[in-house]
Structures are given as C-alpha cells and as structure tokens.
Amino acid sequence: MILKGFKEKSNKKYLNKLLSERQVNVADSKVESLGVVLNIDEVDDFEMFRKLAEYIKVRPNKLKIIAFSENKKEDLNSWDSCFNSKDFGWNGAIKNLELQEFLDSSFDALISYYEKEVLELKLITTLSKAKLKIGILQTDERLNDLIIKTDKKQFDQFKTEVFKYLTILNKIN
Template identity: 30%
Template sequence: MFKKIKQRSLEKQTEKHLEKRDDSQLNTPLKTIGFLIHEVHFKQGDLFYEFYKELTIQPKDIKVFSFLESKKKLPSLKQNQVYNKDFTWNGILQNQNAKEFLNTSFDVLVGYYKNSNPYLDYMVASSNAKFKVGLKNCNPDLYDLIIGVDIENIADFKTELIKYLIILKKI
C-alpha cells in the first residue's frame, strides 16, 4: 500500500516540477553533461565518462548518477547512487548526493533508462538541467529530445546523441 502511495506522490511531484520548468536556456552550448541511469538495465555507467572525447569537453564535466530499486547487501563506496528508500512516502528525496546532482545546472541531462520509472522520472523532472535527452518509450513530457535506440546499444546511442547535439549547435 505504501508503495502505491509513494508512486502517486512521486507522480504529483513530477507534474509540479514540469509545470515550473524554465526552458529559456534550451539552446545553451554544451559544457557540462549529466547521465541518470538505471543500474538494473545498464550496469556499465563508467562507459559514459568516455564521451568527453567526442563531446569536446573535459572529463570532469561529465557526471553519472545511478538508481537502484533496493540497496545491495554488500557495502559500496559509490557516492553517486540513489535507492527507492531514499524517497519518503510523500515523494521527497532524502539523499543529499542526489539533491546536489539534481541542483547542478547541466547543459544536457541524459535519462538513460527503459520505459517510465516514477523515481527516475521525478529526478529528471526536478533536475535543473537546461536540455534533457531520453530514450524511446519514455515519458515525452520530461524530455526535449528522445533518441530511438535500444538501451543495450551504447555505441548507437553515442553516435545519435553526438549527431543531434551537432545539429542543435550544442557542440
């Protein structure tokens, strides 16, 4: 029962963030990029750090943050993870590292996950990113650009992302 309440609260919070979104800086050139991934579908988050070469930015300007449904029993030194337990029943995020990631004003934020996920959708909607990119089968209200590639094919995604960023004169 609490799971349903939490998900409905997250959906309401997502809608509120979408209503408040400022899209006046959509055309800002790319200097920083953030990736928000679901580790169940894509475990190789470190591959995103290699994008800096083609995006003509510094490696320090790429940030990757991941989401897991539940915390693993094994201790982890990763600071860039958020779990469903980090959200209260009324849809408030409690993870300080995740809040810092979302408050970062990325020029581009990529939501790299399959389908709709209330936790990740909330994070994308509440992000201060200027331009948001998602994958096919996601909520189109959250993103400015949706790329239609399979999540397992990172090479095709990289090619398409760079192609569209060039077309949009971000790089």
C-alpha cells in the same frame, strides 16, 4: 504497505504537476557540463558514459553520473553516487544529500539512460536543472527535450545520434 502506496501516489501526482508546468528553455550555450541518470539494474557499464563525454568534448571534471538501483547494493563504490527508492519522501522530497546536490547542479545537458518505467528516475529527470534533457524513448515524452529512439543495448548508435543532434543544434565546440 498502504503508506507505501500513498507515498507513490503522492510522488506521481507531484511528477505530473511538475511536467505540466515545465517550460522548455532553448539556450544557445554549448555543452560543457554533463549529468547522467541511469538505472544500474539495466546498464552496468558506466565507462561508456565517460567515453561519450569525451566524444562530445566534456571534461572529466564536468561529468557527473548518478545511478538508481531498485535493490540497495553496497558494492557500488565505483559510481559517483547511487540511490534507491528510500531516498525519496512524500511529494518528491529528496532525503539524500548527494542526490540533492546532483539536482541542484545546472548541467548544460542531462542524459537519462533508462527504459524501465521507474517513478524515482522520472522524478530525477524532471527535477534536474539541466538546460537540455536527452533520453531514450519512454512512454512519457514530456520528460526529455531530445528523444533518441534506440535500444539501451545499442549504445554506440545512441552516442552517434547524440553527437549528430548536438552538432545540428550547435551545442558542441
């Protein structure tokens, strides 16, 4: 139990270090690939993200959804990948190969769709090599480049706002 607390503290320290060193990179590229990070304990309908990708004209093969669960669930075979806190080591080390592959992907946009303050979700958002990070309002505003203030239950409003801002930023073909 004590080691778990030390591990969490080392991960928080690593997260703060990454966020303080983060450089916002504004590129003129269009959104052609999309990554989605979500908490399956909060949102259980992943099909809405496939519809969002279709709405902003991202091909299905360029969409990758990864889910986090605080409880290890075995019946999540419909997800691209699911991870939990056991997939993280000390200082933000990743133990899951699928999760590391997701982080190594250079998405044009990453959607972080979770409200609950979970250290592992914040680490995934921060460690992602996405060019543009989009999320719903969280306490740490350094995580995302574009923050859309909606409730997680108002997905249609979120979808509309994402489309609107990506159009304004000239990120959609």
